[in-house]
Amino acid sequence: MHSIYARINNVSATLSTTIMVLLTAIALSSFIFTGGPTGSVEVTSVKVFSGEARRYPHRRQEYAFVNFNITADLTPLFNWNTKQLFVYLEAEYTNAKGVRNEVVFWDRIVRRKEDAVIAVSGKNKYPFREVSAKFKNSTPANYTLKYNLMPFVGMLTYGEAARVTEPIDFPLARERVE
Amino acid sequence: MFSEELKTFRRLGFRHVLLQILNFASVLASGLMIYKGLGLITNTESPIVVVLSGSMEPAFYRGDILFLVNPQNKRYEVGDITVYKIPGQDIPIVHRVLETHDVVKVVNGVRQAKPLPENQLLLTKGDNNYLDDRKHIVGKVRGYNDFPQLKYALLGGLGLLALVQRE
Incomplete structure (x- = not known):
């Protein structure tokens, strides 16, 4: 006993x-903790250039270059069970072949509450390419700032912090920078 | 040294030893049943995985435990963290989805109304692997436990209990 x-x-x-x-x-x-973030995002310019595909040197591939401004206050998302935030800027559009695309071209990891107020004016971090190689006849793209809250223990949660008010068209591709 | 133990062993008899083995086996079997049952509910081959590489640092470190789900007929979205196995490689990879492309099938020249999740192309960050097939995906991370010690404590504790218990 x-x-x-x-x-x-x-x-x-x-x-x-x-x-x-x-x-x-x-x-x-x-x-x-249900406090949501506040913020705004605006896309200042979208340019499309034709270049060489990365793994196939003789194939042409169009690249989009996006400049944007982000101001967001993500501090309400930080509570005692927040390990980090993954913040990302996403473009959503449908191409000429009817393929719906969601592409992340900028992201940032926020680990501390002190860094949770974001003010960035930047350009895309990852190459923004089209699967069919051409942006021609694609629908205008919606740009959204989203976040993924990663806790110490528990469920991952996703949400939207800000969104560009109007979809933005892709311009015609240019061969060289003027 | 072990004379005392051997004596109690002899006193308890052969049947008791058999019972002990049976107990041990039932513990193992129920553990496996729970694991496989979870897999059936969540539609993944392994509902609980341990992170083996540091490619998702600082989010997931080696030894962290992830809980996966793989909802049927549902598309993967950008930002989802997927666990996938490339054929021919044993180690599952944990990466985040950066791009999704929902390919719409064209049957007899007619474009289908809705993209099927099976035709989704994903690009995950890390090594820039294109995944042509959703088949490889084990599931997406839903829950997370940043407490690797717990695993050892639980496993060690349970193992010890199973061996030690006499009742």
């Missing part, structure tokens, strides 16, 4: 149950 085995058994059982309950409670607690 009071053997060392029984004691170890009891202690470890209590310990594991407590930890599990605690972790569940922490995971559930993140549903209480």
Whole structure:
């Protein structure tokens, strides 16, 4: 009854149950924090240039270059269960072949509350290409600033921080920079 | 040294030892059943994975535990963190989706109304792998546990208990 085995058994059982309950409670607690971020995003210019495809040197491929301004306050997303935020700028459009595309061309990882106020005016970080190689006859693109909240324990949550009010057309491709 | 243990062993008898083995086997079997049952519900081959590489740092470090789901007939979205296996390689890769391209099938010259999730092309960040086929995807990360010690504690504790328990 009071053997060392029984004691170890009891202690470890209590310990594991407590930890599990605690972790569940922490995971559930993140549903209480519902404050959303505020911000605005504007795309200042979109240019399309024709270039060489990356892995196929003799194939032509169009690249879009997007300049944008972001101001966003993501501090409401930081609570005690927030490990980091993954903030990304996404373009959404349908190309001439009817393929619906979602492309991320800029992202940032925010790890501290002090860095959660974002003011960026920049250009795309990743190459913005079209699967069919040409942006011609694509629908105008919607640009959205989204975030992914990654907790210490619990579910990943996704959301939208800001959006460009009107879809923006892709211009015709240019061969060289003037 | 082990004379005491051997004596108790002899006292308990052969049947008791058999029972102990049976207990141990049932613990293992129920664990496997829970794991496979979870896999059936979440539609993935492995609902719980351990991160093996540092490619998603600082989000996921090696040894972190991820809980996966793979909803049927639902497209993957940009920002989703996917776990996929490339044929011929054993180690599953954890990467985030950067681009999705929903290819619409054309049957007899008629473009289908809705893109099917099976025809989705994904680009994930890391090594710039194009995935032509959703087949390779095991699931997307839904839950996350930044507590690798827990795993060892639980496994070690359970193993110890299974061995130690006499009742």
